[in-house]
Amino acid sequence: MQDDFSKQVAGLPLPGSGQTAERWWRLASLGRDDLVLARLAEGHADATAIRAELKDEPSADPDSERWGVWAAVPSSLEARRTEDGAWSVSGDRPWCSGAGSCTHALVTAVAEDGVRLFAVEVREPAATPLDDTWPAVGMAGSDSRTVRFADCPARPVGGPGDYVGRPGFWHGGVGVAACWYGGATGVADTLLAAARTRDLNPHALAHLGAVDGLLHTARLALRDAAERIDAEPSADAQQLAVRVRTVVDSVATQVLDHVGRALGAGPLCQDAAHARRVADLTVYLRQSHAEADLAQLGTLLKENPPAW
Template sequence: MTAALISEPADGPDGHLLRRTTAERFAHWVKSGAADLPLPGSGATMRRLSMLHDLGRDDLSLARLAEGHSDARAILHELGAPAPAPGERWGVWAAQPPGTVLSARHDSRAGWRLDGVKAFCSGAHSCTHALVTAETEDGHRLFTVATDDARCSPVAGSWRAVGMAGSDTPDVRFSDVPAQPVGDVDAYLRRPGFSHGGVGVAACWLGGARGVADSLLRAARRREPDQLLSAHLGTVDVLLYGAQCVLGKAAEEIDAEPLEEGERAAVLASRARAVVADVCARVLDEVGRALGAGPLCHDAEHAQRVADLTVYIRQHHAERDLAVLGTLLAEADEGALGAEGWRDE
């Protein structure tokens, strides 16, 4: 499907250009060897998060594709499947919103086949392979697919986003597409790395927030001294510093207990994601109040960063995710609110 990125009718000239540019940068990133990020829990998780953060600061759409590829590498490693071959570009297509269903059926002669629609498939035109979750008679399973199959096709017009336009995240229709299972039923969700991967996404968000904040820092350095602008800048600095500390603490905990799973791993990831998502929203607000409409109207790069971050942090489901965290804490047999690791042992 890679060639289709060039010839596909554009939803709009700007969106088409962003998709094409991001796809080219993604391909270069993989080919250069930069995609070999440390695996979560390998002892270098902070380096992994830092690399994802830096990608987000540069380009959130590129970071989205890079995070998906690096997450796919980690999932394949954790579930004992072969690693991506050199030059392959992988995505993880595991969203399950209402209204779209992807089913997998097994035939003794033809093997596993996928039918239906999968929503939010980032890199639909630029990924060579994908890890895809699908419903089976026994429950949800994870499969690998090669996206160059003509029966695996993006649904035209299903990704009209302004923010994250370059991430190329349309629905994809599968029609009798051959697939290979990875792990057992629900193995994708049960593995420890499921929560670790969520922290990696938060690192991308934080990088995007720092990219937005860079505009504020540049403005403060070139303008006449302005106490209100300085107050906004100081607030943003404190917010970013706090979120970075939270991710650093999460990386330490992941490396200390790389096989931690279940509720403890979910609480760790939920806390980190919630803190970072809140910081990103507050940074967007602070920078907008400090700089006004000017850069949103006249600085295309800044406006795109703001739009990208606004969309990407909606991958955090706000009060719904906080409710899940609260339920986990209420049902736990031990542990205090926000106090893990605080006491001096």
Template sequence: MRAPETVGRNVCEQEPPTFGEAERHTGRIAARLTEEIASGGLDLPLPGGGSTWLRWERLRDLAQEDLSLARLAEGHTDAIAILSELGGPPAEPGSVWGVWAAHPPGMPLIADKTGGNWRLHGAKPFCSGARVCTHALVSADIAAGERRLFAVRTDETEPRTGTWASAGMAASDTLTVHFDGVDAEPAGRPGGYVGRPGFHHGGAGVAACWFGGALAVARPLAARADRVEADAHLLSAFGAVDRELYAAGSVLRRASREIDDHPRDGSRAAVLAARVRAVVADTCTRVLRRTGEALGAGPLAGDAAYARATADLCVYIRQHHAERDLSELGTLVAPGTWMGAANDY
């Protein structure tokens, strides 16, 4: 056993750790997002327009590259779709949009109208792209307990650093943003944001990002399974992962066709989104577990891309609220409704 002073000396002589890599990665993701927008890479077909799968396929592929990039791209493209549906202000060329619509308890964002102008006051958590978005669609409470969507320029907002603790999805620059009388332009009528079929189409599109993240997590396991020395246990794990991914991909493809066939059916869209999100979230959970158990700690310690993909996916799929969302799905397809829809399976 080495003496304590020898251990200390060796540590001091080692190359110091590199600080700031997380910030640099966040900057790279922001640059990739603006590059995609400028090049037209995010000029995607609108949901329900006949090419929904092409839209989701692009989000899936971006998620395989980086889930934070996909999260920001999904927010931007969702905002463009919402503006199209609700008749909001057109997006300026080169602008970067987000959708900031979380409403956790205890953090109200209030919209008031004074002299014909709307202004926002308060705080909004979970604002992805808080420092890269030039514009955002923001939901806020108005009089009589109603909620409305507003378009804002983000140069008037105040992102609060240090309000995202997790390493997972850190590069999505998701922060709490404060609004102190920020000018806002209404997008649609009160309740219009959640009352349209497109709300559910967008929710299903998020699952396409989760799916791409699961593909990225599974990639090292696929590479290991392709080696001659792969044993039966590893091949069994990879077979299970392949099964899960195939099933989730099939569900997404079918859902995209149903959305294109029934773009204005809100009730169908609600059921479809709940099913798709439940299936894909469960697939992601299984892929994370199977891959982690098969590969062990080595790749988490030595493969930065795999470690990041794993951490990101663990956080991102928490947008699915497990039993709470399954309860909502059960309510939507309660026995009376379900018996009439059994031919859907």
């Protein structure tokens, strides 16, 4: 199923297209069923949006391509340009989700004129996923190994700084939060199913009520963000995105706690799908930066006070 992740997001509306909410609900639906698939599909969808926003050349056979966005630790790759104008990238890039299944990727690298974004084809020996570099339990199926680039041919996408300087950078960040929300609803499904099929004690039912309120809050935050982005797609969305990500991170973390306290160890030890979903969501949420994100939001609020 993971090999088909690009098909799962075929026809997905682009952020700011007037259908941003549909984009996020579809990503959330994938996350509810399978967070690994959602992670890979979100990367492919984000690559599609980035390439459209930066006016990259279209693919010759898009249906056969599976893209990732491997932009963590920009300084880990170096970009060089030859006298004839051709680019290549070299170095080890960690956190490459879909290392063994992506056919192409967008990578950041340091060039003489700054940090640039490049499109690369993932093919050995120019791009080699390294064994034993993803010993994870949670999100194990995302295959986020380190990839070693050795003079890998690269095509520039946009100019220096364009990747992080565009409004869509923050739109993509909210798309990740939509996947977290979907994963949290999947964890909550186990508690809801237990409540519907057996008599739970009042404490467990209280946890279910708390979970419902939390998920409602996250859904409203995502919906509000979608409406704001569609209304002003070119506006700076940094504050909005960081706020939504902190809300969904907090909600999902609390959902994990409530469901665990309500049902105890049973589902974690005897329900493989639930245990895997809990492990996957726990790891995926750490794509946020916790208190660092909160501090960033506080700094942004000093310059642009909130509506409340």
